[in-house]
Amino acid sequence: MGIMIALPPIDQLVDFIPTVHYGDHTQVSPSSTAETRSGSAGSADSVQRSASGSPIGGALHLSSVLPAVTDALGAPVTTAVHHDPAALRQALGMPTASRALVVLVDGMGFWNLVDRVGHAPYLRGLLKDSANARPIATCAPSTTVAAMGTFGTGTCPGLTGMAGYTQLNPQTGQISQLIQFRNALKPDDLQREPTVFERLAARGVRATSVGLSKFANSPLTQASLHGSTYVKADRPAAIVQRTLESLREPGLTYLYLRDVDKVGHSLGWTGDEWGGALEHVDDMLGQISRQAPRGTLIVIVADHGMVNANPAQRIDVAQEPTLMQGVHLIGGEPRSLMLYLNDDAHPGDVAARWRERLGSHALIRTRDEALAQGLYGPVSEHVLPMLGQVSVCVNDGYTLVDSSTQTAVAMSLPSVHGSQTRMEMEIPCLIDVD
Numbered sequence: 001m002g003i004m005i006a007l008p009p010i011d012q013l014v015d016f017i018p019t020v021h022y023g024d025h026t027q028v029s030p031s032s033t034a035e036t037r038s039g040s041a042g043s044a045d046s047v048q049r050s051a052s053g054s055p056i057g058g059a060l061h062l063s064s065v066l067p068a069v070t071d072a073l074g075a076p077v078t079t080a081v082h083h084d085p086a087a088l089r090q091a092l093g094m095p096t097a098s099r100a101l102v103v104l105v106d107g108m109g110f111w112n113l114v115d116r117v118g119h120a121p122y123l124r125g126l127l128k129d130s131a132n133a134r135p136i137a138t139c140a141p142s143t144t145v146a147a148m149g150t151f152g153t154g155t156c157p158g159l160t161g162m163a164g165y166t167q168l169n170p171q172t173g174q175i176s177q178l179i180q181f182r183n184a185l186k187p188d189d190l191q192r193e194p195t196v197f198e199r200l201a202a203r204g205v206r207a208t209s210v211g212l213s214k215f216a217n218s219p220l221t222q223a224s225l226h227g228s229t230y231v232k233a234d235r236p237a238a239i240v241q242r243t244l245e246s247l248r249e250p251g252l253t254y255l256y257l258r259d260v261d262k263v264g265h266s267l268g269w270t271g272d273e274w275g276g277a278l279e280h281v282d283d284m285l286g287q288i289s290r291q292a293p294r295g296t297l298i299v300i301v302a303d304h305g306m307v308n309a310n311p312a313q314r315i316d317v318a319q320e321p322t323l324m325q326g327v328h329l330i331g332g333e334p335r336s337l338m339l340y341l342n343d344d345a346h347p348g349d350v351a352a353r354w355r356e357r358l359g360s361h362a363l364i365r366t367r368d369e370a371l372a373q374g375l376y377g378p379v380s381e382h383v384l385p386m387l388g389q390v391s392v393c394v395n396d397g398y399t400l401v402d403s404s405t406q407t408a409v410a411m412s413l414p415s416v417h418g419s420q421t422r423m424e425m426e427i428p429c430l431i432d433v434d
């Protein structure tokens, strides 16, 4: 019989975890659990408590997955943050294979999955394998745009320039939205790292991406997946069929599945509809697993998890002049803000006012503090101005909204993500080989 994964108490899952570090290591460095968070009353204590879990990162990170797969395929690709694909493959427990399928299920956090695993017989079977019974970490912020760039390039938001749902466009001085690249730089101006797909293709290895027709030419696809051959598939039967067709030839197939995230945002991850979306995903992946050529390496990951927003813990920054003092623009998302300051504002002063107001419910860092902690990984010069001078993450069911710029719907999403909690940052990396 397999291992049963115990669901930790929810208050632990929605509390802050230590900052996740980038690299090829499998051991957590002592510094990551001994970070000083001077000036943020209460959070030092909460970090110590959550550190009794297992802090993860290094090789156990979303950025490691594709480099590890390239090693499994016998064509190891290194990246700006990962120099040892073989070590990553070993840490993640991947065998070698002539063909691999990597599936990214948007919004299917490790603990969201464990909690609702009754809806997912195929994935439940995989979780019983002890090698799969542990989460890996996604990037910070724990959100789609940042994670897609991190995943596709095997690097980090500090290098891809994809650091939030919205962020400053330094060329226009305005906020850009990076799901559709509204008001944003062109994808190749913003995201300058090679993708793992293009590096594989350059070595003569097949690299195929299966996804919705509407995303085939999207800027987000261009930024994070360029170099792969995009195969359009919209209905579940077509997704299964196109994926299996691509696997007839050795190489890499990547499949992106969106609905778990979409249903989570609109109806909440604890609802019946989310369970239904998970069932559909499980059904498709189970079919693919049963019909894929023998020896196909299947790896199933996610970009982030989700927490339920508590309406009683919603803070509207537009109603809080003390918080807005010195703040010119706000980027990010409800669980993770980036504050862009007026020229005459001091980041330390702004951070102090937010800490005073939010106490133990927020993890607040000036940009200098965030860089020193490696929050975004290494940061390139062209990305630095895109990162807010102060970042604010919230725990529990808190959200930070802005009624001066956001719609009522956007301010009251039932489930959200972006912050540095286990629920949001811990994702599955399930490996299936037969």
Ligand SMILES: [Zn+2]
Pocket (backbone or CB within 6 Å): 106, 107, 143, 144, 145, 261, 303, 304
């Ligand atoms: Zn997502």
